[in-house]
Amino acid sequence: MPLTTDTKKVMFEIYREADFGARYKVVYFTELGEHDKETEIEEAMRGEHVFDGFLLHRERNHAKQVVDELLERLNRGEAVDESCIRDSLQPYLA
Numbered sequence: 001m002p003l004t005t006d007t008k009k010v011m012f013e014i015y016r017e018a019d020f021g022a023r024y025k026v027v028y029f030t031e032l033g034e035h036d037k038e039t040e041i042e043e044a045m046r047g048e049h050v051f052d053g054f055l056l057h058r059e060r061n062h063a064k065q066v067v068d069e070l071l072e073r074l075n076r077g078e079a080v081d082e083s084c085i086r087d088s089l090q091p092y093l094a
Helices: 034-046 057-075 082-092
Strands: 009-016 024-028 048-056
Touching: 009 057, 024 034, 024 057, 048 057, 048 082, 057 082
Parallel strands: none
Antiparallel strands: 009 024, 009 048
């Protein structure tokens, strides 16, 4: 039986880069192509974990906009903690 859009999920992680730039980034693991999967996963694993979870597939576009806004805030130096991230993403989390 094929997965419906209600049961499909997008696995993601927000992390901070381990290198000099130390920028906050996101990786959507379930959307990685074969050619970039290994590199992206390795980069996320080297970084500092901030938040992870699963997004509802049907809400992924809205959720990604919220994630992008959170990353902008984090990269500007705003204090955005895990509870703030969770609250912002709550409508989209699976």
